[in-house]
Structure formats: structure tokens, C-alpha cells
Amino acid sequence: MEAAGPDIPFFRLDLDDEDIASVVSVLRGGWLTAGPQVAAFEDEFEQFMGEGVRAVAVASNTAGMHLALEALGIAQGDEVIVPTLTFTATAEVVRALGADVVFVDIDPQTLCIDPDKIAEAITPRTRAIMPVHFGGLPCDMGRIYALAEPHGIHVVDDAAHALPASIDGVHVGAGASDAAVFSFYANKTITTGEGGMIVSRNESLIERCKLTRFHGIDRDSFDRSAPDLAKLCYDVVAPGFKYNMNDMAASLGRTQLSRAHDFHTRRQHIAARYHDGVAGLPLTLPAWPKSHQTHSWHLYPIQFHDRAARDRFLEHLSRHGVGFSIHYRPLHQMTYWRERNNLRDDQFPVATRYAERCVSLPIFASMRDDEIARVIDVVQAAFH
Numbered sequence: 001m002e003a004a005g006p007d008i009p010f011f012r013l014d015l016d017d018e019d020i021a022s023v024v025s026v027l028r029g030g031w032l033t034a035g036p037q038v039a040a041f042e043d044e045f046e047q048f049m050g051e052g053v054r055a056v057a058v059a060s061n062t063a064g065m066h067l068a069l070e071a072l073g074i075a076q077g078d079e080v081i082v083p084t085l086t087f088t089a090t091a092e093v094v095r096a097l098g099a100d101v102v103f104v105d106i107d108p109q110t111l112c113i114d115p116d117k118i119a120e121a122i123t124p125r126t127r128a129i130m131p132v133h134f135g136g137l138p139c140d141m142g143r144i145y146a147l148a149e150p151h152g153i154h155v156v157d158d159a160a161h162a163l164p165a166s167i168d169g170v171h172v173g174a175g176a177s178d179a180a181v182f183s184f185y186a187n188k189t190i191t192t193g194e195g196g197m198i199v200s201r202n203e204s205l206i207e208r209c210k211l212t213r214f215h216g217i218d219r220d221s222f223d224r225s226a227p228d229l230a231k232l233c234y235d236v237v238a239p240g241f242k243y244n245m246n247d248m249a250a251s252l253g254r255t256q257l258s259r260a261h262d263f264h265t266r267r268q269h270i271a272a273r274y275h276d277g278v279a280g281l282p283l284t285l286p287a288w289p290k291s292h293q294t295h296s297w298h299l300y301p302i303q304f305h306d307r308a309a310r311d312r313f314l315e316h317l318s319r320h321g322v323g324f325s326i327h328y329r330p331l332h333q334m335t336y337w338r339e340r341n342n343l344r345d346d347q348f349p350v351a352t353r354y355a356e357r358c359v360s361l362p363i364f365a366s367m368r369d370d371e372i373a374r375v376i377d378v379v380q381a382a383f384h
């Protein structure tokens with residue numbers, strides 16, 4: 001097949017005039033750091049999530065997971081259960097607090113952490129479980145809560161892929177977890193360039209994260225109404241971090257959030273087109289959400305029978321100008337984690353096999369119908 005038309009990237013931003021105007025107005029307004037835009041973004045995110053959910057805007061999902069675990073008291077001597085199929089951020093924040101990561105394999109259908117293997121990994125030192133809603137498909141949170149609760153184990157969702165995913169009509173992040181953390185990195189389902197949001201129903205966790213995201217200082221530095229003398233008399237009441245979001249990012253987050261449902265509709269459309277368009281080929285398609293679930297479709301990962309077929313397909317995509325990515329080389333194969341935890345592939349057979357056979361196809365809100373059709377043509381051509 002001849003390459004037809006311009007290349008299709010793995011991801012392309014969707015920024016409209018309103019997104020751009022909102023950031024420009026912050027630049028013209030004279031207040032760049034955390035201020036009224038951050039407060040408004042948090043309010044709007046709380047409304048988006050639903051009744052009783054509080055939100056704290058931070059510099060990244062990684063920063064947010066670090067703060068949420070710190071607020072729960074995770075420290076040296078503790079163990080935190082993390083799926084091996086994730087980005088290293090999920091695990092690194094555990095080490096940043098001096099605690100140990102216990103890696104667990106995934107379920108072959110959902111590609112999310114396998115609850116049966118969580119059960120086997122729990123020890124007296126287990127203090128938290130960090131499910132990753134892989135690609136935007138919600139994990140089986142009912143089973144995870146049932147495993148965690150009897151042992152008093154915390155649950156902190158890495159919800160980087162999961163806006164807006166839901167279970168029984170309840171947004172991921174608005175359930176019974178201690179906290180969930182979203183990412184607004186450039187290629188996530190909405191973006192602030194760099195940014196993240198901690199959500200929780202636990203008021204004291206929220207207060208702790210608001211304190212620690214800004215140096216442990218006992219009042220918001222951006223309280224512009226405070227008299228100058230009061231601002232100078234701040235106190236430090238905790239060892240903090242510099243993890244706040246800024247107003248430029250937050251203003252972009254507000255306009256992006258207002259478009260989140262439109263973005264989601266588009267992603268669902270692309271996933272449905274792919275599902276129809278490549279049906280019947282010798283491929284494993286990503287699990288379709290069950291009737292009680294909503295999938296955010298951050299990723300559309302397909303699987304081949306073996307590594308050689310997958311690798312040939314990657315070359316085929318490159319030749320035809322179609323972008324792709326691999327999510328992920330699992331953490332048990334990364335040098336630091338493999339050596340620190342003394343890990344082998346045979347301890348994680350499902351993720352190991354998945355990683356050598358997977359490829360993520362382009363899926364992004366600004367993808368045009370002709371681009372979707374072309375990706376489907378290119379995938380089909382690989383089998384003819």
C-alpha cells in the first residue's frame with residue numbers, strides 16, 4: 001500500500017481559541033503563580049467530580065501522588081502495592097517516601113492490576129494499594145476495596161488515564177478511595193501543559209495536601225486580600241514541597257475541562273470505529289467497558305500473537321506514516337526496579353507477554369474521520 005496523505009501522529013494537541021485566549025488573559029493580568037485561576041479550577045473540578053469531592057491542583061500527577069501518600073503517613077518500613085504495567089511515576093513516589101514497592105501482575109483482559117494477585121501480595125507491612133486505570137478502563141474497585149478494608153490498607157488511584165472514566169455512574173476519583181490523582185500532562189485527556197489534580201472525600205487529607213504543596217506554609221501565599229504585614233508573618237508548620245499549580249496552567253485547565261465531555265465523545269467514537277474497523281483480524285483488541293463502566297479511552301492498545309508479528313507491524317506503521325507508542329515496558333524490566341526488588345519476568349507472566357505483543361494506536365480528540373479511516377486501512381493492509 002502507498003502512503004496516502006500526510007503522516008498521522010500518535011498524538012496531537014486540541015487547543016482552541018478559547019484555550020489560548022484564557023492563558024493570554026492571565027499573562028496580561030499580572031498574576032502568574034497560584035492564584036484565582038487555581039482556586040476556580042479546583043472549584044470547577046470538584047463540581048465535575050460530583051457531590052462531596054474535594055480537589056487540590058498540583059504541578060503534576062507525580063507530585064500529587066507523592067503528596068497524597070505523604071498525607072496518609074506512608075514512610076520507611078511500609079509496603080505499597082503497584083501494578084508492574086505502569087509509568088515509573090506510580091512507583092517512584094513510594095520510594096521518595098522511603099517505603100518499598102511491591103509489584104503485582106495485571107489481569108490479561110483488563111490490563112489493570114489483578115485483584116487475585118493483590119491478595120497474594122498483602123503482608124503485615126502493606127499500607128496502600130495504587131491501582132492504575134490502564135488506558136482509561138476502570139479497575140475492579142469493588143474487589144480492591146474489599147481486599148484493602150479488612151486490613152486498614154489505603155487506596156490511592158493513579159488516575160492519570162482516567163478522566164472521565166466512571167463506575168456505576170460515579171467518576172473514577174469520586175469513589176471510596178482515600179485519594180485519586182489525575183494528570184494534565186500534554187498528551188493526557190485534558191491538559192494544562194504540566195499539571196495534576198488530587199481528589200478526595202477526606203477533608204484532613206485535602207488540608208494536608210494544601211499545606212505540603214506549598215512549603216508547609218500555614219496560609220496561601222496567593223491570598224492577595226491579606227494585608228502586606230500579615231503576608232510577611234507566615235509560619236512553617238510542616239516539611240513541604242514546591243508542588244503548586246500556577247495560574248497560567250489552571251486557566252488552560254478550566255477551558256479544557258469545559259471541553260472534557262466533547263473530547264470524551266470523540267475518543268469514544270474513535271474507539272468504536274477501531275473496534276469495527278479491525279474486527280476479524282488476528283489481533284486482541286482492548287477490553288470493551290462493561291455496561292456499568294465508562295472508559296475514558298486515553299489509550300487504544302492492540303495485541304499481536306507474538307513479538308515478531310508486533311515488531312513487523314511497528315515497521316509497517318512507520319513506513320506508512322502512522323504514529324504509535326508502547327504502553328509500557330513493565331517496571332519489573334526496568335533496571336532500577338529489577339535490581340532493587342530482585343525481579344524476574346516469570347514472576348509477571350501476563351505483563352511480560354503483553355508488553356512484547358502490544359502497540360498503542362493513535363487516539364486523540366482532534367483526530368479527524370479521514371485520519372481514523374486511514375489508520376484502519378493501514379492496520380488492515382498489514383494482514384494482506
Ligand SMILES: *Cc1c(COP(=O)(O)O)cnc(C)c1O
Nearest residue numbers: 060061062087089160183184185
Ligand atoms: C502520565 C502518567 C503519570 C505521570 O503524570 P505527570 O502529570 O506527568 O506527573 C503517572 N502515571 C501514569 C500511568 C501516567 O500515564
